[in-house]
Amino acid sequence: MCSCPFILCSRSISGDFIIKDSNISTWETTITAQNGSIYTDSSQCEILSQAMIYLSLVFTLVGMPGNAIVLWILGFNMRRNAFSVYILNLAMADFLFLSFKFVHYLLYIINISSIFIKIPIFLFVVQTLSYISGLSFLSAISVERCLSVLWPIWYRCRRPRHTSAVTCALLWAISLLLSLLHGEACFLLFNNNLFLSCETLNYISDYWSIVLFVVLCGSSLILLVRIVCGTQRIPVTRLFMIIMLTVLFFLIFGLPFGIYFLLQKWFGNLNDGNMCHLFVTVFLYCVNSSANPIIYFFIGSIRHQTFQRKSLKLFLQRAMQDTPEEEGGERACSRKAEELETL
Template sequence: MKNLLRPTTAGFLNTDMTVTAWETDLTTTNGSDQAFHEPNTELIILQLLTAIVALVGLSGNAVVLWLLGFRMRRNAFSVYILNLAGADFLFLCYQFIHSLALVFNFDFVVRVISRFLSPLLTFVYISGLSFLSAISTERCLSVLWPIWYRCRRSRHMSTVMCALLWALSLVLSMLEGNYCFLFIWNTQHVWCPVLDFITVSWLILLFVLLTGSSLALMTRLLCGSHRVPPTKLYVTVMITVLVFLLCGLPFGIYFFLLFWFDAFPHLEKFVVLLSCVNSCANPIIYFFVGSFKQRWWKQRHTLRLVLQRALQDTPEVDEPGESLPGGTLAMSGNLVS
């Protein structure tokens, strides 16, 4: 089945490889007259793990969306976090439905998802990487050139950037879906290789921005004579970037690069699980950083307050029973309330 598909980024969206592997375990082998075999236990376990991780991640990202969307006043960086949580939520929603369809062998559902909803996966993955790169880059600018950043940065820059990144990701995924996926079973469209090259180039640029800004920020804060004390926001961004490099990046490398060369065909299910772990880990990181070193037995902490602490951009004053003043969360003229 795989040799019928074009070796391009559409493979990232095409789940027929998984369906084929699934069906192979249900059909006869070596000329045997047996009609069916038991499903591959390893594949079932991996899909169940993916569904469980996706369900946990959906709950965590839903809480972040609720708090940042309706319970807190947004600032420069929380706008990016809000949009990143939205991209993670859509990604996990797709993977949860797809994994359950594979576990219960809903072949029709799997094929419908693969054929008509596959561009959604490209859309949310590119969007998520775009938001994470924007967070790291803007955080780096705010540390390296603080005066320029505070004086020249537009108040609504985060909102505008997120809208542009959503739009660009949507355009790329729609073009891929129109010129590549609709021609999977026929001939390849002439624009398909060009769109693949543009998409991969954009992802490589985002990765360079992400790693470059993260290394520059780490060097500025931890090395040299003019070191700046790291804040909780810095810790949140660094851990989020590190988890993405370990769990989220293999997904993009496999489906956007290795699939071109038909390499490691059985690696797909593992990188999908890792990508779900990455999207699931982000809310856990926010709440872990926000609650770290807090005296829970002396002070009642709500999820809202914990998330506020995770986005705090000034050194924290450790005093028992102290609540967060609004000024400590001020960034670029906006407050988190």
């Protein structure tokens, strides 16, 4: 059983599950059969795992172009606002995860009949980096939107201009640091030559993920209650729909991936030698990462008559619309202040 996301689960020539022992070196690991023996029976778990691998490959082939289009349009062909900066970075995190899983599973399928496979450890760091950063950006989007609803005048008139860019850069740095200090990467890269043990650092990254999840759920719940039950009418914009759908998809399809590894680390072998749960959670996260671009373009295409290739930029622009933010400068601030005073 792979107890860490950095350990590559592979199979023998006959298709049986085997595990790579990660105590050789940073760049090369030896494949050994789990519990000292190779499985000979074809179980339902193995069939399910194989199905999850091929389905994950299908979703990566759909999600990578979708996130690449979002990156291209938001990065080079559209003027960015506070929220589109977060969407841009979230698309980058999703693209990194899907690219890693595509390479990982492709190597799994076309596994060479050799005993040794050289896999750079940084490929496994990318998996943890993409997950932590994706969760971080989702939490930041939810908190940002929550602030814009609770304190609209401060948000539109007093919010620092480059808050989104600075926040994203900080979250990337924290995610990269935690991914380098997480799991097998810490032991292989640093060999415990740190001021804290790798085991302690692993728990720090786990607690950070838990904090992000609490922030995400708390801010999303506050935002939903404020929209539904608030005394002041707040328009439900396309951007609000995107945020709610993206958070909902993450809670359904993305969260099991993180919960699995937390439980695996804290409570030991969950699967009793089976790989089903691992491959299912990875497949669900591939669905989550592939669904985000579809959500953006679907929300942007609502009430639009035609769908043409040249309209993708228009759809994304419409998806990023947040009507109160369309108003400009002091006029918007003064108008909002007058409305609040009359209430």
